Amino acid sequence: MSADPSNNCSVCIQVNGREYTRTVEPRVHLADFLRQELGLTGTHLGCEQGVCGMCTVLVDGEPVKSCLVLTPQVEGREVRTVESLDQDGELSALQKAFHDKHALQCGFCTPAFLMVAQSLEGMSADTERGELREALAGVLCRCTGYKKIVDAVEEWLGAQEGARNG
Numbered sequence: 001m002s003a004d005p006s007n008n009c010s011v012c013i014q015v016n017g018r019e020y021t022r023t024v025e026p027r028v029h030l031a032d033f034l035r036q037e038l039g040l041t042g043t044h045l046g047c048e049q050g051v052c053g054m055c056t057v058l059v060d061g062e063p064v065k066s067c068l069v070l071t072p073q074v075e076g077r078e079v080r081t082v083e084s085l086d087q088d089g090e091l092s093a094l095q096k097a098f099h100d101k102h103a104l105q106c107g108f109c110t111p112a113f114l115m116v117a118q119s120l121e122g123m124s125a126d127t128e129r130g131e132l133r134e135a136l137a138g139v140l141c142r143c144t145g146y147k148k149i150v151d152a153v154e155e156w157l158g159a160q161e162g163a164r165n166g
């Protein structure tokens with residue numbers, strides 16, 4: 001990261017496996033950077049105060065509320081957004097599980113839930129529902145309730161474990 005006289009700074013960030021170098025105002029948060037600078041509008045914004053979790057992305061594999069992170073803070077880090085999930089235009093297994101279990105209604109919260117769920121990859125399929133619910137607790141849904149979302153994550157973890165065990 002380097003500063004220029006206008007206080008803007010140059011940042012280099014990996015997003016969805018691709019490296020981006022951009023000059024940004026230091027106060028721009030990561031969600032705005034992703035949406036406005038990179039056009040990755042799958043990351044949604046709700047409260048912009050760290051409450052709703054709509055803006056959740058993965059930074060170095062961990063769920064992070066991107067409205068609370070300034071873009072220069074992720075210099076050199078690896079960011080992953082919902083746009084990284086599909087495979088050649090096909091839904092990923094996790095996305096299919098959400099679809100099959102009807103784990104969304106308006107869908108506004110779905111990218112955030114998908115990214116939190118993605119961070120659980122490799123977790124045992126025997127994980128208690130309460131533990132899954134807790135892992136997903138940082139994102140609010142105003143439509144569906146949470147049962148079907150947890151059902152979808154459980155199904156996906158089970159399928160993953162089945163594939164691992166052959």
Ligand code: FES
Nearest residue numbers: 046048050053067
């Ligand atoms: S937009 Fe609500 S937590 Fe970021």
Ligand code: FES
Nearest residue numbers: 105107141142143
């Ligand atoms: S599906 Fe509408 S907010 Fe969650």
